[in-house]
Structure formats: C-alpha cells, structure tokens
Amino acid sequence: LLIENSAWLDLFRTLFGDEREDYGQALQRHYQSPAPSNWQQNFVSVYAAAHAWEDWAETWAHYLHITDAIETAQEFGVSVRLQAVIGQGTPHITDLYNQPFEHIVDAWLPLTYALNSINRSMGQPDMYPFVLSPKAIEKLSFVHEVIRSNL
Template sequence: MKIFECGHCFHPLYFENSSCEKCGNHVGFSVKDLDLKSFDSPFPSLEINDEKGKFTYCGNYKFGVCNWLIPQDENSEFCLACSLNRTIPDLSDQENFEKWKKLESAKHRLVYQLLKLGLLNTKNSTEKPISLMFDFIAKQGNDKINTGHQNGLITILLSEADSVHREYMRKQMSEQYRTLIGHFRHEVGHYYWDQLIAGQEENLQEFRRIFGDEQLDYGQALNSHYQNGAPQNWQQSFISQYATAHPWEDWAETWAHYLHIMDMSETAFYFGVTVNPRIKDESVKGKIPTDPYEINGFDEIYETWAPVSFAINSLNRGMGIPDAYPFVVSPVVLEKMKFIHQLISQ
C-alpha cells in the first residue's frame, strides 16, 4: 500500500488513521482519489476549503472500524467498502466486536487494492451495482458453514480473526501461510473467475491451457486432495499444496499471491526500498521503479519485487519470526500470474 500523509503537517499516516497523530486534524479515505483527505474544519462538518467539499464519515466510523468518506450530497449511510457487507456479527458481544474489527481492516485493504486495479466500480447511476457481498459469521454448531465463496457472496468465519485458532488451522492444513488478508484475496479470486473467465470463450480456453480443465468434478477433486495430499514435486507447477486440488483452487491461490506481490511492490515503491546487497551475485539487486499498478508487464514487477522479498524474509529471520513470503514462484506459476495480470490490464 502507498504511504499517506497529513495535508496540514505532512506527517505520515497509516491507511486506517482517522486523525493525524501529530497535529490532530481529522482525515478520511476518499474512494475518488484513493487517498487520505485532510479537513480544514473540525468534526463533524468535515469541509475541505480548496475543494469546497463537504463529507461525512461512513456509518461504521462510530465503531472505530472505518475512516472512509462519503460526499454529503450522496446521502448514503455506508461507504463503498462497508456497503458490501450483507451480514456482520452481533456487536453487543465484545469478542465478536474485536474479531469484526480485524475482518474489516483486512476487507478495507482488499477493497483499496481492487479499486487500484480497476476491478470495482463505485456503484453510481451509470454502472451496474456490485454483485460482491460479504458475510462475517460464526459456525454456531453448524458444520455446513465455512469460509468460502458462492455466486458473489464471500463468507469469512469470525474464528479466522482469532490468531490462536488460525495458527491451529494452519498446522492442521499443513499450510505455510494463513492470514485474514490471505483469505480475502483467495476468496475474491473465485468471484473474479466468474467475472473474467466464465462465459468468455477465449479467456476460458487460455485458462484451461494454463490451469487445467475446471470441468473436473470439484467435490471429488477436493476429497481426493484431503485424502491423498499434494502430488510429489508440486512446487514445480503450483504456488501451494492446496492449489493442486482443482483448477479453480489453483486460480484462487495464484490470484491471492498475485495480489500479495502487487501490494508488497506498491509498498516498497512508496518507501523507496532499494536492495543492493554486498555480494557478487547481482540477481538479488532490485528497486521498484514506479507504482506497480502502472506497469504493463508483470515480468518487470516480479523481477524487481523478488529481491525485495528476499531482503524482507532475511530481516524477519533475524528477528526469529517466519518469512513474510515463504513461497517459491516457479516459472510455471509465474506464467499463471502473468495471465492474471494480462486479464486485469485488459
């Protein structure tokens, strides 16, 4: 993600800030500008003098989970990100509330990235409504409820916001990585398969060439994966063991990792991260030259990101914590990511 700054004192801000920690001015995220706006008037009037604009905070601002802005003339209760919620938990339960806050933080970062990629419209009168929705719920003894996607509805279990439970599930599933943002990026990948591949013959044929035939029985494929595990040497063609289960899961896993790499690259660019190690091998030298969302070819993005990822992993190991990106991107997986990048660019 990019670095934000206060429009009054230029103090750096996090994406989630609703006020500047240095000067105290209120700030809010503008979907139109994909930036944090600083206000010239105190809350609740929220005016920006140079733009002669008046705004309100999203209705979820009062819960401390959203700092997104709504132009006053739109007369909406919720911002774009929060309007995608179909179900949220009972907020009178403090444990549920704390978990929901974590889910909203990850979801808002996802929506920001989808907007950067041009994959979400802003739901105005000239565009069709967004079909993407979210349910944040607990199992409550119903084993049929799981994190997943169906026809544009993404369900995320509240338990995934519990770091202890998430680590337990990571070990149970033999995963290298399990995070909330990872779940969001994976599940939204299924949604965009429907948007970008299904019913589009040229894209579908290319998908089948690269990922395989999605007509393979999905239920049987998953059962086989859970019973037998991933095939030997899966790393040569897949980004994760779960990606081997079915072409749809391969797509969703690869999609998620594509978004991981784009986000890390944008952050590295805005921080001016340059990797110039004191070794002879120049393959681990790198610098993100520009905002990756403005780069046409994914090869360039990957080649400049890989050294940054290696450096970040090395820093993590020095602190005794897991690699930030504990995966190897093989040439086959890179081709899959290039296909995704090409689809989005079109």
C-alpha cells in the same frame, strides 16, 4: 466470471486445468490423498493442486500479495538495489498494471529476499516463504494480463 465464455478460457484451461471437473470430488481426492510430489513445480501452494478453481484463486491471492507488498514498499520508500542480485538497476514501478509482469517479478524477488533475510536476522519466519516456479510465474502473468485487459 472473468474467464467463463471469454477469449481467455482456452489458455486458462491450459495453465490451470479444466474447471468443469467435479469440485466436490476434487476436494475429496485432495484431502484423502497425499499432495502430488511435484506440486511446487506447478502451483503456488499445495491447496492449489486440488482443482482448477483453487489454483486460480490461490494464484490470484499471491498476485494480490505481490502487488500490494510492492506498492506498500514503494510508498514507504523501500527499494532493493538489484545490481548485486541480477546486475540491473532498481526498477521503480509507478503503475503496476501498465507494466509487463516480468518487471513486477524483477521488483518482487529481490524485495522478498531482503525482507526474508531481515525476518531471519530477527529470528522470525520468512515474510514470503513461497518459491515461485517458472510455471507459477506463468500463471501469475496470466492473472496480470487478465486484469490489464479489463482496465
């Protein structure tokens, strides 16, 4: 609904694919064929490779995980010093939706490195076991811009 008949449609199709592809056939193909060997380079999850709408939905889900986790960490006063990671100061994002997405990624990646390391030190699986490729970050940024344009 946010994309259909909007100015975002062409860019959506460039990033996520053509949503007009038959959904049932796309899912059938997804379940009958092995995942594309390079899915990690283009998608946030293997399921996102099934169809443009699944890519959109999975990307939205990750966007919500990221923004919710950052907001929760900040509410509890959790921050990660970035100097050791990228040589910059610690960003404190007070209003996620008025920030460029790069600032969100700059806060997110060090937070996940720290939380994943804590989980590993306790013998637990990673809190966020996903690798965000440049293409996935581009798609997440698109979601962010669509949200910002509707505020």
